[in-house]
Amino acid sequence: MFNYMFDSSEAIHISHPTTALSDSFVRWLAERNMFPSFLEIFYLPAGCTVRRIHTDLDHITDRASKINYIIGGEDAPMQWFEVKNAGSADTNYAPDAVRKGGTSPFLHWTRDECTLLEEVVLHGSNLVHAGIPHVVFTKTKPRIAISVVLKDITSKQRLTCEDVVSRL
Numbered sequence: 001m002f003n004y005m006f007d008s009s010e011a012i013h014i015s016h017p018t019t020a021l022s023d024s025f026v027r028w029l030a031e032r033n034m035f036p037s038f039l040e041i042f043y044l045p046a047g048c049t050v051r052r053i054h055t056d057l058d059h060i061t062d063r064a065s066k067i068n069y070i071i072g073g074e075d076a077p078m079q080w081f082e083v084k085n086a087g088s089a090d091t092n093y094a095p096d097a098v099r100k101g102g103t104s105p106f107l108h109w110t111r112d113e114c115t116l117l118e119e120v121v122l123h124g125s126n127l128v129h130a131g132i133p134h135v136v137f138t139k140t141k142p143r144i145a146i147s148v149v150l151k152d153i154t155s156k157q158r159l160t161c162e163d164v165v166s167r168l
């Protein structure tokens with residue numbers, strides 16, 4: 001179903017109804033008091049280095065865990081950074097995944113404003129931290145990330161990675 005993405009030379013970012021997720025995955029989350037609050041798909045063609053280092057929200061937070069299912073990108077590590085000067089972020093706006101026609105703010109930085117903390121090539125299902133500065137630059141392989149935001153089923157709050165790990 002993603003062949004059209006792999007044919008694209010442009011990056012693609014789409015949000016998708018969480019109803020597309022399998023019943024068994026949603027049940028597995030519910031058994032751990034979690035639900036998928038939204039679903040996005042990110043496609044990066046090979047050689048895509050134009051994205052900026054960013055947070056997924058308009059502030060740096062631990063409360064921004066996601067499950068990212070990765071296809072391709074075998075030579076494209078996800079990288080996490082520390083910001084050299086707190087407060088140096090630019091704010092930008094992405095199309096809102098929830099409110100139609102709306103936008104959601106996120107912070108971003110240039111490479112020289114950040115120090116690399118850690119990098120790892122992801123395959124298959126991964127719990128990732130999207131609340132501190134991060135980015136993926138592709139090299140020779142295109143990459144798809146199917147990305148699910150997790151929330152607590154009762155409080156409706158986003159969860160930290162530690163929260164999620166403690167429920168597995």
Ligand SMILES: [Fe+2]
Nearest residue numbers: 054055056130
């Ligand atoms: Fe991100």
